[in-house]
Structure formats: C-alpha cells, structure tokens
Amino acid sequence: MIEVRGLTKRYGEVLAVDELSFTVRAGEVTGFLGPNGAGKSTTMRMILGLDAPTSGTATVGGLPARAQPAPLRAVGALLDAGAVLPGRSAHHHLLALAAGNGIPRGRVAAVLEEVGLTRVARRAAGTYSLGMKQRLGIAAALLGDPPVLVLDEPLNGLDPEGIVWIRGLMRRMAAEGRAVMVSSHLMSEVELTVDHLVVIGRGRLIADTGMAEFVAAHSRREVAVRSPQAAGLGPLLTAAGARVRPSGADGLTVTGIGAAEIGAVAAANGVELHELTPRQTSLEEAFMELTQHSVEYAAERGETR
Numbered sequence: 001m002i003e004v005r006g007l008t009k010r011y012g013e014v015l016a017v018d019e020l021s022f023t024v025r026a027g028e029v030t031g032f033l034g035p036n037g038a039g040k041s042t043t044m045r046m047i048l049g050l051d052a053p054t055s056g057t058a059t060v061g062g063l064p065a066r067a068q069p070a071p072l073r074a075v076g077a078l079l080d081a082g083a084v085l086p087g088r089s090a091h092h093h094l095l096a097l098a099a100g101n102g103i104p105r106g107r108v109a110a111v112l113e114e115v116g117l118t119r120v121a122r123r124a125a126g127t128y129s130l131g132m133k134q135r136l137g138i139a140a141a142l143l144g145d146p147p148v149l150v151l152d153e154p155l156n157g158l159d160p161e162g163i164v165w166i167r168g169l170m171r172r173m174a175a176e177g178r179a180v181m182v183s184s185h186l187m188s189e190v191e192l193t194v195d196h197l198v199v200i201g202r203g204r205l206i207a208d209t210g211m212a213e214f215v216a217a218h219s220r221r222e223v224a225v226r227s228p229q230a231a232g233l234g235p236l237l238t239a240a241g242a243r244v245r246p247s248g249a250d251g252l253t254v255t256g257i258g259a260a261e262i263g264a265v266a267a268a269n270g271v272e273l274h275e276l277t278p279r280q281t282s283l284e285e286a287f288m289e290l291t292q293h294s295v296e297y298a299a300e301r302g303e304t305r
Contacts, residue, residue, distance in 0.1 A: 001023065001148070002060055004023070004058045005056055006021055007057065008020070008054045009039070009042050009054050009203075016042045022198045024179045025196070026147065028180070028195040029195050031183075031211075032182065032200075033199045034200040035201060038203065040152075043058075044150055044152055047060065048077050049064060061147065061148065070144065072101040073145070075150060076142055076149050076150070079152045080152075084137075089123060090136050090139070091108065093125060094139060098143060103144050107143055107144075108143070111139040115138050115139045115142075116135060130156065131159060131162055135158075138151070138169070151183070154182060170193055171193060182194070197209060199214075215280065223253075224252075224277040225276055226248075226252075226273070227250060227266070228272060230246070232269075232271065233265075233266060237254055240257060242254050242255065242257045242262070
C-alpha cells in the first residue's frame with residue numbers, strides 16, 4: 001500500500017505539489033491522472049524517494065522508500081524506459097539490479113520471459129525499440145516480486161498486442177493482492193483497466209474515487225437522435241427543457257431530458273424518429289470536463305493559462 005499525506009513540493013516560487021493526500025490500496029489498480037504539468041511525475045518521484053518533499057510524507061508498506069532495506073523487493077517502478085546503459089544487454093542490466101537488491105539470479109530469466117524479451121535478452125539495450133525498452137523497464141519493476149508497482153506511462157511505444165498484455169498484467173498483479181499505481185494519458189485504456197482514480201490539477205487533489213463513481217459524477221448523459229425532421233424537432237425539445245446541438249445532417253445530440261421524454265415530444269408532434277440512443281460520456285470526456293480549469297497549457301493557442 002502507498003500512503004501519501006500532506007505531500008508538498010516547492011521549487012523556489014513554484015508550488016509543484018500542494019498538500020496531496022491519498023492512498024493506493026492493495027488489490028486495486030489505481031489510476032493517477034492529471035493534465036500535463038499537474039505534478040504527477042514529481043509526486044511519483046517523491047513516493048519512490050527520488051525527490052525529497054518540502055513537507056508531508058509518502059510511505060510504501062508503512063516505510064519511506066529510502067528506508068526500505070531492499071527497495072526493489074518493496075516497490076517496483078517504471079519512470080523512464082530509457083534509464084539503462086545503451087551498451088548493456090537486458091540480461092546484464094537486470095543481473096546488476098538483482099545483485100544490488102539480494103534478488104536470486106533466477107528472477108532475471110523469469111521476468112524476461114514475463115515481458116517477452118527472452119530471445120533478445122543478450123542484445124544491447126541501445127538497439128531496442130521504444131516498445132522493447134518499455135518491456136525492459138517493466139521487467140525491472142517486476143524483478144523483486146514487489147507488493148507495490150508504480151508505473152508512469154507504461155503503454156508508451158507498445159503495439160496493440162503489447163497494450164493488451166500490459167492491461168492484463170496490471171489486472172493480474174492487482175488480483176494477486178498487489179497495489180498498482182499507473183499514470184497514463186490513454187483514457188480508453190485507463191477506463192478498461194483501473195479500479196480507482198486519483199486526479200490532480202496544478203498539484204492539488206481534485207478527485208479520489210472509484211472509476212464508476214467518477215464517470216457517473218462528472219459525465220453528461222446524452223441521447224443521440226436521428227430524424228428526417230431534425231430541424232423542426234430541435235426547437236420542440238428546447239421548449240421541453242432540453243439542450244440540443246446538431247449532429248450531422250439529420251442528427252441531434254440532446255442533454256437535459258431522457259430518451260422517453262424525447263420520444264413523447266416526437267410522438268405528440270408527429271415527428272418520425274430513426275434513432276433514439278441514450279449514451280453516457282466516456283472517462284476521457286468526464287476527465288476533460290473536470291480538469292478544464294486545471295490545464296497548464298492551452299493547446300489551441302500554445303500558451304500558459
């Protein structure tokens with residue numbers, strides 16, 4: 001388990017992380033989300049003992065990461081897939097890590113097999129593709145068979161097969177009772193994988209909740225409507241209290257009232273319907289809605305907010 005309490009990090013006048021408190025529980029995959037510049041990487045580095053907090057605490061299994069006698073046995077981490085000597089093979093990279101943490105040599109072969117790198121284990125890591133480096137980084141995280149995993153953007157560079165593999169790996173690690181913390185910008189994958197969400201913006205906690213609860217609380221329920229009389233139906237729905245926006249030549253996206261009410265308005269006015277489909281917005285849409293005022297960089301103008 002990871003426990004973060006009042007965690008704060010200041011770089012001069014810049015407050016990167018501001019009084020963060022949350023828990024990553026055993027048996028769950030916890031998604032750690034936020035816009036670019038929100039403080040996610042800084043928080044992860046403090047959890048792992050790579051950066052010292054200005055104030056507050058972060059513990060792994062009840063101890064600060066720096067106090068762990070064998071760190072890789074306590075927490076496995078992937079922060080930078082390129083953090084390996086380019087001339088060193090995957091096999092020797094993992095052997096060196098194992099030797100420094102009292103890990104049996106047999107674990108090296110086991111994790112190389114787990115991540116699918118056995119056949120290229122003797123090649124220099126500098127010749128690896130980004131996806132292969134990601135797999136090597138995950139192998140290093142798994143090396144000590146730790147009860148806690150911290151993974152920053154583990155899907156980068158992976159092909160579709162690799163994405164399915166890492167999704168299954170994270171779910172399996174949680175099912176085995178481990179605490180898994182993952183940061184990713186691929187919201188569709190987060191939605192498929194994660195049990196719990198911790199969302200930050202500008203270094204502050206803005207959500208700490210279950211996946212289903214987050215989507216329900218921060219998404220909009222919409223109804224997709226298609227009709228050859230869409231132009232006339234729109235004002236009728238607006239008069240009934242709906243918010244309506246066009247969607248293609250004969251389509252409407254309706255919020256504010258449900259499908260049954262839309263159908264009743266159409267029937268009462270003799271409007272023919274070709275589609276009436278309720279839908280709930282996705283995690284990505286809910287995330288964008290929640291964090292719109294916490295974005296550091298406005299892509300449309302390329303300037304800070």
